[in-house]
Amino acid sequence: MQTVNEKEFPLESEVGALATPPSGVRGAIPVEKTTHATLHQVDWNDLPFGKYVSDHMFICRYKAGEWQEPKVQPFQNLSLAPTALALHYGQSVFEGMKAFRMHDGAINIFRIEKHHERLNASLRRMCMPSIPYGLFAAALQQLVRVDEAWVPEGEDVALYLRPLVFASEAKFGVKISDEYLFLVITGPVHTLYQKPIRIKAERHYIRAAKGGTGFAKCAGNYGGAFYATQKAKEEGFDNILWLDACGHEYVEESGTMNLLFVVDGKLVTPPVSDTILNGVTRDCLLQLAAGMGIPVEERPVGISEIVDGLQGGRLTEAFGAGTAAVVAPVSTIGIDDQLYELPTYNEDNVMFRLKKALEDLRSGRTEDRFGWNNVV
Numbered sequence: 260m261q262t263v264n265e266k267e268f269p270l271e272s273e274v275g276a277l278a279t280p281p282s283g284v285r286g287a288i289p290v291e292k293t294t295h296a297t298l299h300q301v302d303w304n305d306l307p308f309g310k311y312v313s314d315h316m317f318i319c320r321y322k323a324g325e326w327q328e329p330k331v332q333p334f335q336n337l338s339l340a341p342t343a344l345a346l347h348y349g350q351s352v353f354e355g356m357k358a359f360r361m362h363d364g365a366i367n368i369f370r371i372e373k374h375h376e377r378l379n380a381s382l383r384r385m386c387m388p389s390i391p392y393g394l395f396a397a398a399l400q401q402l403v404r405v406d407e408a409w410v411p412e413g414e415d416v417a418l419y420l421r422p423l424v425f426a427s428e429a430k431f432g433v434k435i436s437d438e439y440l441f442l443v444i445t446g447p448v449h450t451l452y453q454k455p456i457r458i459k460a461e462r463h464y465i466r467a468a469k470g471g472t473g474f475a476k477c478a479g480n481y482g483g484a485f486y487a488t489q490k491a492k493e494e495g496f497d498n499i500l501w502l503d504a505c506g507h508e509y510v511e512e513s514g515t516m517n518l519l520f521v522v523d524g525k526l527v528t529p530p531v532s533d534t535i536l537n538g539v540t541r542d543c544l545l546q547l548a549a550g551m552g553i554p555v556e557e558r559p560v561g562i563s564e565i566v567d568g569l570q571g572g573r574l575t576e577a578f579g580a581g582t583a584a585v586v587a588p589v590s591t592i593g594i595d596d597q598l599y600e601l602p603t604y605n606e607d608n609v610m611f612r613l614k615k616a617l618e619d620l621r622s623g624r625t626e627d628r629f630g631w632n633n634v635v
């Protein structure tokens with residue numbers, strides 16, 4: 260039986276070693292190829308989020324205190340006991356990341372380290388075992404290599420990567436699971452939104468409270484957000500603008516995106532906290548902005564500041580930032596039954612300059628001075 264420890268998979272400090280495929284059985288991830296490839300069924304001109312899953316998946320189990328038997332296998336259903344603990348008590352954590360086709364045809368898995376760091380922060384919060392960096396990186400690299408042909412080429416498209424860890428132990432009774440599955444599944448996608456979005460400031464329902472799990476990418480945060488989001492959609496909005504749980508006044512984030520604003524020419528966004536997901540795209544945009552000479556302010560943003568800023572013409576841009584959406588311009592914000600329209604955007608806007616800088620870096624058109632790209 261192959262078990263996983265830090266000796267078999269390179270440590271974070273040895274990440275460069277992963278640029279070459281793991282070879283040999285020990286330390287490498289075995290691959291079982293599918294005999295029923297579905298790649299030919301993909302309409303590459305129509306890649307809505309979630310329509311396609313690639314032919315293979317990564318799977319590894321945690322048992323007896325160790326991650327064991329990592330492998331890449333054909334995408335398939337799982338067999339689980341109805342008592343599998345994740346189904347009852349919600350120990351389930353995931354990540355969302357992307358692999359991009361670079362301008363020279365190479366494939367780039369973007370910001371593996373940052374996603375790994377956040378995955379382990381989520382796992383810790385949910386009392387789940389951490390994933391060694393070497394295992395995480397090797398799993399992604401091996402899977403993306405095997406399904407290389409699934410990485411789309413062109414603007415605003417990518418292979419979405421979904422690492423998922425959940426409690427698989429079969430047991431009645433409320434307890435921390437002793438067994439887990441770590442999976443990675445993938446699928447080609449276009450960016451989430453094709454046009455500017457309308458968001459509703461939610462004054463009643465909340466997403467996260469101080470001391471809770473808001474910063475973790477755990478399944479319950481999403482299930483808990485569905486009800487208010489569905490109501491907002493019925494009212495004609497695309498998503499919620501979540502507010503703080505105490506006073507329902509300060510901006511937190513939006514659905515699967517962090518929120519950023521341009522006020523008086525400065526890029527303004529709430530600081531991350533235990534109620535806000537530490538978005539990787541947000542982090543990229545803030546670092547890129549600083550390098551482009553755009554002033555950045557991480558500070559609380561109140562709903563009243565948004566209303567005043569829009570009425571006085573000082574707030575000129577609002578947008579979401581996330582792996583799935585990349586940059587999503589906001590056209591309308593609903594606040595207390597009033598609709599506030601943002602100015603019409605053009606390509607000189609800060610958000611589009613930042614999006615372009617991010618895309619240029621990811622595609623290899625500009626230098627990767629932050630070390631974010633992992634070329635497979």
Ligand SMILES: Cc1ncc(COP(=O)(O)O)c(C=O)c1O
Nearest residue numbers: 515516517536538539540581582
């Ligand atoms: C709740 C939430 N906030 C923000 C984000 C944006 O984070 P990232 O840029 O890492 O995708 C996401 C998406 O992962 C999310 O689910």
